[in-house]
Amino acid sequence: MLAITVLELARNDLEGLDRQLAAKVAQAPGFFSNAPLVLALDKLPANEGAVDLPGLMRICRQHGLRTLAIRASRIEDIAAAIAVDLPVLPPSGARERPLDLNEGAVAKKPEKPPEPTIKPTKIITSPVRGGQQIYAQGCDLVVISSVSPGAELLADGNIHVYGPCVVGCWPGSKATKKPGFSVSK
Numbered sequence: 592m593l594a595i596t597v598l599e600l601a602r603n604d605l606e607g608l609d610r611q612l613a614a615k616v617a618q619a620p621g622f623f624s625n626a627p628l629v630l631a632l633d634k635l636p637a638n639e640g641a642v643d644l645p646g647l648m649r650i651c652r653q654h655g656l657r658t659l660a661i662r663a664s665r666i667e668d669i670a671a672a673i674a675v676d677l678p679v680l681p682p683s684g685a686r687e688r689p690l691d692l693n694e695g696a697v698a699k700k701p702e703k704p705p706e707p708t709i710k711p712t713k714i715i716t717s718p719v720r721g722g723q724q725i726y727a728q729g730c731d732l733v734v735i736s737s738v739s740p741g742a743e744l745l746a747d748g749n750i751h752v753y754g755p756c757v758v759g760c761w762p763g764s765k766a767t768k769k770p771g772f773s774v775s776k
Contacts, residue, residue, distance in 0.1 A: 593627065595628070596623070596628050597628075597629045598651070600632055601634060602635070603639040603640055603642050605643060605647060605650060608650060609650050609653075612651070612654040612656075615654075616654050616655065621655075622655075625655060625657055627657055628651055628658050628659060629658075629680065630648075630651070630658055630661045631661070632665070633664040633665075633682035635665065641671065644674075644675060648675070660672075661678075661679055661680065662683060663680075710729045712727075712730055712732070712748075713730055715733070715734045715735070716736055719734060719736065719744070721741030723743070724742070724745065726745040726746070727746035727748065728747060730748050731746060731749045731750070732744060732750045733751045734752045737756070738752055738756040738757070740757045
C-alpha cells in the first residue's frame with residue numbers, strides 16, 4: 592500500500608508555504624523525505640491568480656516532497672501542469688457541499704421506550720399435590736407450603752419453595768437471564 596500526501600492550498604502564497612513546510616520538517620526531520628505528493632489546487636479561489644507551478648514544485652522538492660500529480664479545476668492550473676508534463680487529477684468534491692447534519696432527518700419527538708411488563712410474584716400458600724402443575728408466567732413463583740412428588744413448578748423467573756419439595760422445577764421457562772431455584776425446609 593502506498594501512502595500519498597495531499598497538500599491542499601488555500602492561498603497562492605509560496606513564501607508562506609515555504610515557511611510552513613520548513614516548520615513542519617523541523618518538527619520531524621526526514622518524515623517527508625522523498626514522500627509522494629499530490630498538489631491540490633482545486634480549492635484555490637478564482638481571484639487568486641495563476642500559481643507558479645514550477646516554483647511550487649521546487650519548494651516542495653526542497654522539503655523532501657516529490658510531486659506526482661496535481662488536482663485542479665482552474666484552466667490556468669491545468670495548462671501549467673500540462674506544460675511541465677504533470678498528470679492532472681479531477682477536482683475533489685469532498686468539501687464543495689456544506690455539511691447539513693439535519694438533512695433527511697425529520698424532526699420528530701423521540702419515542703418513549705415501552706414500559707416493561709412487570710407482573711407481581713405468584714405466591715402459593717396451599718400444598719401443591721402430585722399431578723398438579725403451576726406456571727408463573729412472566730414472574731417469579733414462591734411456594735410457602737409443601738410440594739408433593741409428581742407436581743410440577745414452572746416459572747419465567749425464579750422459583751422459591753419454603754417447605755418440603757420432591758418435584759421437578761423449571762425456572763426460567765422463557766429464557767430469563769439468570770433464573771434461580773431455592774428450597775428451604
